[in-house]
Amino acid sequence: MSQELVAFLGARLDEEADLARRCDGDGCGEWVAQGHAVDFCQSRLAGFHPTIALHVALHDPARVLREIEAKRRVLARHALSPAGGDPELPWENVDDCQYDGDPWPCDDLLDLASPYADHPDRPRRF
Ligand SMILES: [Zn+2]
Known part of the structure; x- marks a missing residue:
């Protein structure tokens, strides 16, 4: 055990x-919350509640x-x-x-x- x-x-x-x-x-860059969107380095996704966007970006x-x-x-x-x-x-x-x-x-x-x-x-x- x-x-x-x-x-x-x-x-x-x-x-x-x-x-x-x-x-x-391993090299894309940092995920960044921008209001209702998250910049994922290679793409940007909008439509999040700003708090959710911050939470998602925190999981870079x-x-x-x-x-x-x-x-x-x-x-x-x-x-x-x-x-x-x-x-x-x-x-x-x-x-x-x-x-x-x-x-x-x-x-x-x-x-x-x-x-x-x-x-x-x-x-x-x-
Ligand atoms: Zn221990």
């Missing part, structure tokens, strides 16, 4: 990064990719170390939640998983 959540989160981040890249997130693929990379770093810091909770084994300066005596999965991993509460692949036990 312990690595099931890590694998699940990694798969979600992979999916989201793939989608962002397919929206030309380049920004989404930066956020995904930040989440991957958090995930890596909280993955279980090879020590597996045994203080006698080498520990690679990872925030090993079991080693630290914290519950596994820790609150940080549960927070990373919380947006996917209704995902069909979400592990049931954690």
